[in-house]
Amino acid sequence: MNTDNPDTMPNDEPTRWEVTQAEDVFLPSVRVQIGWRDVEAAVESGAIHPSAAHGLWANWASPGSPLRVVAGVPGGSAVPTAAELALQDAAEGLQAMPAQPTRPALDHGPVFSFTNTLYYFGGMLAIGAMTLFMTLGWELFGAWGVFALAVGYLTGALLVASNLLQKGLRTPAGILATLAVCLVPLAVWAFQSGVGLWPSGAHDSYRDYHRYIDWRWLTLELATLAAAVVLLYRYKLPFMVMPVAVTIWYLSMDVAHMLMQKEGFDWQFTRDVSLVFGLATCAIAMWVDLRTRTALNAEDRQDFAFWLYLFGAVMFWCGLSLRESNSELNKFLYALINVGMVFLGAAIGRRVFTVLGGLGVAGYLGYLAHRVFEDSLLFPFALTLLGLAVVALGIWWQRNEARVHARLASWLPAALRPLAEAASVRSP
Structure with a gap:
């Protein structure tokens, strides 16, 4: 560095021209497209003095300058008109606005096909085997043995459902998750029997759960509803609502039996309770349907209300039609x-x-x-x-x-x- 002038560059260092020339900054073929915002940014960084910035921009952007263009206006003239400026402002405003969320189409469920028929046929066989067709032979395992088998089946069904869901196979995943929900009352019955909390009475076998009306099933039904809500929140598969609707139907009959223990069974009272539960189920279905149709997430816009509408309407209509x-x-x-x-x-x-x-x-x-x-x-x-x-x-x-x-x-x-x-x- 020159000791007489400390601001000079070292003699052994390349000049600024040589450095920038090596970077192709000042080559005649290089063109830079800038706007006033870029000049302001350069002023803020200290690269250009404010007075020099205004002078440069006034020279570049003055009417008639070959460097002047109106960006964003196709075929814009050198001097933009008021309409062109308004169009440019509108375009910039639209680009700055955040995109409005749009609702995806409502998913009405799987279509009728041979593949889906096989899915549901196999799934209903498995569900029926663990619910309607349970025999006394299962009780040979004992309460804790049945509990272990139910929990094992339930866990396996959920694991397979999760795997199928990751592969995009929503229909079989929904069937497996529904099987898991249907196993909840079996597990609860086995647990209550194992710890000695099952109420004494006429129906102490699980196979009677789907055959007889009894208030003792209330714990099974409430536990099934609670588990179904949790699993629905996790998996969000519409077919899982089917056991929920069936359980609400069972619940209406068992609640009527509980309320009429002293007076004895009265089918007319059961009919009226079924009518009320049907109305309540339809109201829940409408609430679910409204939330589904106003949801923004595609996963939430599925027909979760189908089974609730179906069982709710049938319960209400049958209760109404059986009135004499x-x-x-x-x-x-x-x-x-x-x-x-x-x-x-x-x-x-x-x-x-x-x-x-x-x-x-x-x-x-x-x-x-x-x-x-x-x-x-x-x-x-x-x-x-x-x-x-x-x-x-x-x-x-x-x-x-x-x-x-x-x-x-x-x-x-x-x-x-x-x-x-x-x-x-x-x-x-």
Whole structure:
């Protein structure tokens, strides 16, 4: 370094020109595209003095300068118009806006195919073997032996379900996870029997669980519901809701038995409890359906409400239809409720309500035809005409189903509108 001038560079070091030239910075072929924000960044870093920056930019960006371009405006002139500037600002604003989340399409479950038929046939065989077809031979293992087998089967089913889920095989994974849920009552029964907590009574064998109504099954049913909720949160497979719906059905009958222990079994009370549980199950199904249709995650937008709608509607309709009354007004109200079910099913896209409501209306019309034409030769003809009218109604419904669905959906309260978001009616 020159000792007379300490600011000079060492004589043995390359000059700045030589360094930058080696990096191809100042070669004539190099072009740099910059904007005012880049110049401001250079000022902030200390590379350019603020006054020099304004002078340079005024020279480069002045009208008529060959370096001036209007970025983002196709075919933009050297001097942009107000419309071009507005278009550029709008484009920059859209780029800066965060992307709005969009809802993926609702997954209505697996389609009918030979492969899925094999899946469900094999799965139902396995589920039936561990539930409906349990024999007294299993009790030879003892309570703790049955408990160990149930827990082992349950754990294995969940491990296989997790493996299938990782491979994208959601249908068989759902069947295996459902098998695990169905094994929960067996494990709970074995545990209670093993520790001596099973209440004494007529039904102390697990094979009676699916055959007889008894309040002693309540612990099994509540444990099954709790385990199903936990596993559904983990796996999120819609078929796992099936044992939940069946368990709610069992629970309605066993709760009625518990409440009527002193008075004895009363099927009319059981019928009414089933009706109430059916309404509650349908309400839960609607709540689940609303959450499903407003979810943003594709994994959450699956038809988890199918089985709840199915069993809830059947419980309610059977409880309603088994009520006996000699009042014509009550019979007419029954017909009106069924008409309401038909319209509700068409509005929210759940055919189970439409089918059951249609059966109820047909039954009421048949009753009227029988009463009017009782002991008359015209009764067969009247019944035939009624059947043909139902067929004609079915043809009209098939042709106008989408239009009827859209019209009825517009009558729904705002809170229930997401249930009718699809244009066509869905199952069940």
